[in-house]
Amino acid sequence: MIDPIKELIKEIAVKHNIAVSRDDPIMILHTINYRLMQDSSKAQQAQLDKYKEEMEDLALRWGNDAKNKAERILNASLVASKEAMGLIMQEGAKATVASVRAEVDNSLALIATPIRNVHRIAILNVLASCITLIAAAIALWMTLQ
Numbered sequence: 001m002i003d004p005i006k007e008l009i010k011e012i013a014v015k016h017n018i019a020v021s022r023d024d025p026i027m028i029l030h031t032i033n034y035r036l037m038q039d040s041s042k043a044q045q046a047q048l049d050k051y052k053e054e055m056e057d058l059a060l061r062w063g064n065d066a067k068n069k070a071e072r073i074l075n076a077s078l079v080a081s082k083e084a085m086g087l088i089m090q091e092g093a094k095a096t097v098a099s100v101r102a103e104v105d106n107s108l109a110l111i112a113t114p115i116r117n118v119h120r121i122a123i124l125n126v127l128a129s130c131i132t133l134i135a136a137a138i139a140l141w142m143t144l145q
Helices: 004-016 025-144
Strands: none
Touching: 004 025
16 A cells, blocks of 8 residues: 555655655645545535535426426317317318208209199199089089979
8 A cells, every 4th residue: 555645755855855754844734735635525525415416306396397398288289189179070060961951952952843743733632522522512412402
């Protein structure tokens, strides 16, 4: 295992041509700086962890919001399509009724004249029967007198 303090003493000696021992006051500064960097690193890691949690919460909320909005849009489009289909079905039904009515009217127009003729013939037959009945009654009356 490499001793970091020993490495530091070696580096100071090479770079600055100064011999420093383990009990030199400058080494206290190194220890303090090292400790401050560790504490700072821990504090930064704690802040990063907190930030990460907040970001995950935000992402979850945004995901839920997006899902809710997508569901609302989907439901609205379903309602709109149902209404559109209902209108189309009503228009289709109206068109079918109009078509059937036109066919029935055409068929009735075709048979209306023959029915009127049959009706006239029936009235004429009733009149002829009445005349025949009256003639028979007159003949009977004449025979009986």
